[in-house]
Amino acid sequence: MSNVFYLSASKNYPEAVRAEGVWIWDGDGKRYMDGSGGACVVSIGHGVAEVRAAALAQMDAISFAHRSQFTTAACEELSRRVAALSPDPELDRVHFVSGGSEAVESAVKLARHYWRAVGRPDRYKVISRWTSYHGNTAGALALGGHTGRRSPYQPLILHTPHVEPCYCYRCPYGRTPADCGLLCAEALDRAISYEGPESVAAFIAEPVVGATAGALVPPDGYWQRVREICDRHQILLIADEVMTGAGRTGKPLALEHWGVHADLVVLAKGLSSGYAPLGAVLVRRAIHDAVRDGSGGFTHGHTYGQHPVAAAVGAAVLRYLEEHALVARSARLGAHLLERLREMADHPLVGDVRGLGLFAGVELVADKDSREPFEARHKVAAKVAAAAFARGLITYPGDGGADGIRGDHLLLCPPFCVTEEEIGFLVQTLGEALDDGAAALRRQR
Ligand SMILES: Cc1ncc(COP(=O)(O)O)c(C=O)c1O
Numbered sequence: 001m002s003n004v005f006y007l008s009a010s011k012n013y014p015e016a017v018r019a020e021g022v023w024i025w026d027g028d029g030k031r032y033m034d035g036s037g038g039a040c041v042v043s044i045g046h047g048v049a050e051v052r053a054a055a056l057a058q059m060d061a062i063s064f065a066h067r068s069q070f071t072t073a074a075c076e077e078l079s080r081r082v083a084a085l086s087p088d089p090e091l092d093r094v095h096f097v098s099g100g101s102e103a104v105e106s107a108v109k110l111a112r113h114y115w116r117a118v119g120r121p122d123r124y125k126v127i128s129r130w131t132s133y134h135g136n137t138a139g140a141l142a143l144g145g146h147t148g149r150r151s152p153y154q155p156l157i158l159h160t161p162h163v164e165p166c167y168c169y170r171c172p173y174g175r176t177p178a179d180c181g182l183l184c185a186e187a188l189d190r191a192i193s194y195e196g197p198e199s200v201a202a203f204i205a206e207p208v209v210g211a212t213a214g215a216l217v218p219p220d221g222y223w224q225r226v227r228e229i230c231d232r233h234q235i236l237l238i239a240d241e242v243m244t245g246a247g248r249t250g251k252p253l254a255l256e257h258w259g260v261h262a263d264l265v266v267l268a269k270g271l272s273s274g275y276a277p278l279g280a281v282l283v284r285r286a287i288h289d290a291v292r293d294g295s296g297g298f299t300h301g302h303t304y305g306q307h308p309v310a311a312a313v314g315a316a317v318l319r320y321l322e323e324h325a326l327v328a329r330s331a332r333l334g335a336h337l338l339e340r341l342r343e344m345a346d347h348p349l350v351g352d353v354r355g356l357g358l359f360a361g362v363e364l365v366a367d368k369d370s371r372e373p374f375e376a377r378h379k380v381a382a383k384v385a386a387a388a389f390a391r392g393l394i395t396y397p398g399d400g401g402a403d404g405i406r407g408d409h410l411l412l413c414p415p416f417c418v419t420e421e422e423i424g425f426l427v428q429t430l431g432e433a434l435d436d437g438a439a440a441l442r443r444q445r
Contacts, residue, residue, distance in 0.1 A: 004314065009085060009205040013029070014026035014027065015027040017189060018047075019034070019046030019047055019085060019252070019414070020045075020046050020047040021045045021046060021047065021417055022034050022035075022045060022046070022414050022415050022417065022418050023046070023334055024046065030160060030392065031390060032389070032392050032393065033090075033393050033394065033414070033422060033425055033426060033429070034046065034392050034394050034414060034415065034444065035388075035393050035395050035412050035413075035414050035426045035430075036394055036395050036396035036411055036413050036414070037270075037274070037413050037415050038274060038396075039269070039395075039411045040101055040210060040211075040243045040248065040269055040270070040272050040359070040375070040396060041269045041270065041273065041274040041275045043081075043246055043247060043269075043270035043273040043321070043326070043337035043415060044273045044317055044319070044320050044321060044324075044326060044415060044416060044417065045246065045273075045408075045415040045416070045417035046053040046415070048273075048275075048316075048320060050316055051273070051313055051316045051317060051320065052276045052393075053316075054147055054165065054312045054313060054315065055276070055309055055312055055313050055315035055316075056312075057312070058074055058309045058311075058312035059306060059309055061308075062308055062356055063307060063308060063309055064307065064309075065308055066303070066307070067096075067273060067301065067305050067306035068301075069439065071306070072306070072308045073257070074308050074309075074311035074315055075096060075306045075308065075310075075311040076311035077096040077120045077216055077315040078094070078096070078311045078312075078314045078315040078318070079093075079096075079376060081314075081315055081318040081319070081322075081332055082094045082267065082271070082280055082314075082318070083250075083282065085246065085252040085253055085265075085267075085280060085282070085318075086252070086253055086256075086265065086281065086369065087256070087261075087321050088214050088262060090261075090284050090285050090286065090434055091261060091262075091265065091282050091283070091284055091285075092285050093282075093283040093284075093285055093287075093288040094280050094281070094282055094283065095110070095280065095283060095298065095305070096278070096279070096280050096305050096306045096307075096311065097278075097279040097280065097281070097301075097302055097303045097304075097305050098277040098278065098279055098302060098305065098309075098310065099103070099135075099267035099268050099277050099278070099279045099309065100134075100135050100140075100235055100240075100266065100269060100279050101129040101134070101135025101136055101137040101140045101279075101306075102133045102135075102137070102302055103138055103220075103266045103267065103268050103279035103280060103281050104135045104137075104139070104143070104204070104240060104242070104266050104277050105137055105139045105239045106137075106279075106281050106300060107202075107204070107240075107266050107281045108126055108139060108143070108202065108204070108260075108286060109240070109298075109300050110264060110281065110283060110298060110300070111126065111201045111236045111238065111263075111264065111287075112124060112132060112293070113294075113295070113299065113300070114201075114236070114287045114291060115201050115299060116294065116295075117290040117291050117293070117294025117295060118290050118294070119257045120198075122198055122199055123163060123198065123199060123200060123201040124199065124201050125160065125195055125200045125201060126143060126200075126201055126202045126203070126238075127160070127161045127162070127163060127188065127191055127195070127200060127202070127203045127205055127235075128143040128144070128145060128158055128160065128161075128162055128203070128204050128205065129145055129162060129163055129164065129165045129166075129205050129209075130162050130163070130165055130404070131145050131146070131165040131167060131207055131209060131212050131213050131216070131400075131404075132144055132145040132146070132163060132165060132204070132205060132209055132212055133145075133146055133149070133211040133212045133268070134206075134240055134242075135147070135242075136205065138153070138156055138157050138158075139157075139158070141312065142157040142158045142160050142203055143160060144157070145162050145165070145212065145213070145404075146211075146212045146218045146400050146404065147403075147404025147405055148153050148376075148399065148400045148405055149362060149400075149402060149442070150360065161191055161195055161224060163184070163187045163188050163191045164187050165184065165209060165213070165216065166184045166185070166216065166218040166222050166228040166400075167184075167209075167213065167216050167218075168216075168218075169216075169217060169351070169352045169354070169363065169371070170371065170401075170402060171184075172184065177219040177224070180219075181217075181223075182221055182222055185221075185222050185225035185226050185229065186225075188226060188229050189229045189232075189233075192229070192233050192235065193346075197233040197234070197235070200233065200235050200264075201235070201236060201238070202235060202236040202238050202264075202330070203226070203235055203236075203237055203238065204238040204239075205226070205238075205239070205240065206239075206240045206241075206242075206244065207223065207239055207240075207241060207244050207249075207253075207254035207255045207257075207312075208243075208244050208249060208254050208356055208359060208440060210242075210243035210244070210359070210411060211243070211396075211398055211400055211411070212362055212398060212400060213359030213363075213398070213401035213407070213409060214354070214361025214362065214401060214409030214410065214411050215355040215359050215360055215411065216262075216354070216361070217352050217354055217355065219354050220258065221276055222258075223255060223258040224258055224259070224260060224261040226260075227260045227261075228261050236263040236264060236287075237260075237262045237263050237264075238262060238263065238264045238265075238266065238363035239253070239254075239255050239265045239266065240266045241253055241254055241260035241265050241266060241267055242266055242267065242268045242269050242279070243257070243269060243270075243359070243413075244269040244359060245265065245266075245268075245269075245270060245271065246267060246269075246270040246271045246317075246318070246354065246357075247270065247321055247326060247327035247330050247357075247416065248270050248330060248357055248358060248359050248413065249330070249331075249334070249356040249357035249358075249359050250327065250328075250330045250331025250332075250334050250335075250357030250358070250412070251331070251357070251403070252327055253265060254356070256331060257356065257430075262283065263283075263284045263287060263289070264282070264283055265280055265281065265282040266279070266280075267279065267280045267281070268280070269316075271314055271317065271318075271417075272310060272313050272314045272317055273317045274301070275313045275316075275317065276307070276309060276310040276313040276314070277304070277307075278307075278310040278311070278313065278314045280314075284409065296375050299346070320381065321416075324417075326416040326417070327416075329416050329417075330357045330358045331357050333354065333358055333416070333418055333419075333420070333423065334356065334357035334358040334359065334360070336420055337358060337360055337412065337414075337418075337423050338353065338355050338360055339426075340423055340424070340426075340427045341353045341360055341362060341412065341427060341430075343427070344362070344427070344430070344431060344434070347431070347434050347438075348368070348438055349362060349364045349365070349384070349434050349437060349438055350362060350363075350364065350365075350368075351363045351365030351368055351371055352365075352436065353402050353428075355408050358413055358414060358415075358416060359411075359413050360411070360412045360413065361409050361410070361411055361412070362409060362410045362412065363401065363407070363408070363409045364380050364381055364384065364408040364409060364410070364434075364437075365408075373401075373402040373406040373407045373408065374402070374406065374408065375410055376399060376400075376405050376406050376442065378424050378444070380408040380437060380441065381397035381398060381408035381409055381410055382397050382399070382400055383412060383436075383437050383440055383441075384397065384408075384412060384433050384434055384436070384437035385397035385433075386408075387432075387433035387436035387437055387440075388429060388430060388433035391429050391432055391433055391436075392429065393425070393426060393429040393430060393433065395410045395411065395412060395433075396410065396411040396412075396413070397409070397410050397411075398411065399409075410430075412426065412430070414426065
């Protein structure tokens with residue numbers, strides 16, 4: 001009997017005992033390829049000695065100093081390295097927290113703080129998108145657009161404005177990228193007008209949607225249009241780069257694919273590659289200065305913000321990323337992964353294969369022609385992921401992408417050190433797991 005309050009009460013979790021590169025071993029000696037970096041977390045790979053050394057050195061020096069009392073060399077270095085992720089020199093202040101949800105909440109509160117500081121306390125609404133995920137704390141959950149995750153907590157979360165996602169495979173307007181005129185971006189413009197631009201503080205979105213839909217890559221022009229709309233209405237743009245940031249899509253920040261700079265960039269996951277709980281908000285200097293000149297500081301924070309060991313780990317991860325040119329590697333190996341995954345397009349369960357860098361999604365459908373999703377009760381993505389796990393491949397399944405409840409996908413986002421041979425294993429094993437899933441569905445019918 002275990003005392004752990006596990007995620008699932010019905011599942012037996014093997015004990016993870018060791019990891020190296022893209023591989024994890026359990027207590028029985030079974031080897032798994034970490035094809036999803038956990039939940040799109042592990043970026044530089046498992047078992048990097050330099051990160052261990054940095055954490056130990058920091059612990060030897062000092063493990064904890066509260067951010068209300070001290071700064072540390074580790075957090076100074078990390079803030080320089082985080083600022084350097086963006087080519088925009090005005091994005092240069094960094095607020096540290098312990099994870100993605102905290103970082104989202106911090107970005108939203110900072111946007112609110114900013115508008116109060118510049119004498120516009122009427123600006124408080126934050127617009128977000130359906131089919132998105134911003135975290136599980138109440139504020140972040142309210143902004144997210146995943147019905148299954150939100151509905152149990154509905155009475156506890158704020159009702160905030162949401163617009164349609166940029167989801168070309170299931171275009172909410174029934175168009176194709178060739179003829180859509182970016183109606184999904186225009187929806188933001190309309191929502192702002194209906195809400196009243198003077199009441200809107202910010203728009204938050206994932207540059208490439210991850211957990212709720214499996215790597216939704218927008219067409220060129222979408223993000224440029226969104227930036228233009230935000231500027232026209234003087235609304236802050238918050239990029240939630242918790243999954244896509246720190247090199248995952250083949251650029252240091254995903255919005256760089258479209259030459260767009262946000263006002264606040266939310267980071268976590270790959271920032272520390274999972275070696276320590278770490279999140280951050282990269283902030284435009286003008287926002288920082290307005291808050292400083294207004295109330296004197298940001299009335300917000302968490303005990304472990306700026307944690308010295310987490311900061312040392314983050315700095316070591318970003319140093320390693322640079323020294324081993326891993327962002328370029330993510331772009332190169334990501335293109336290879338996508339090419340190999342596209343070989344599966346004919347599989348009866350596969351509706352769409354998409355991605356950017358080492359951030360790929362495979363959407364599973366009941367009918368390839370009509371794109372009809374499976375009924376949620378079949379839990380198809382979870383079944384395929386379980387079959388892959390049994391065969392030694394870890395994927396990150398998700399549901400609800402199609403309409404909040406139905407829709408199945410798998411995220412494939414291995415560490416950037418993955419080799420072409422390991423991608424070969426991933427594709428081969430995923431193919432076998434899809435066959436297992438199809439066979440299980442046939443038995444069920
Ligand atoms: C885009 C995005 N934002 C926020 C979060 C929340 O991060 P955390 O689980 O670290 O709180 C996630 C987690 O998956 C995410 O994918």
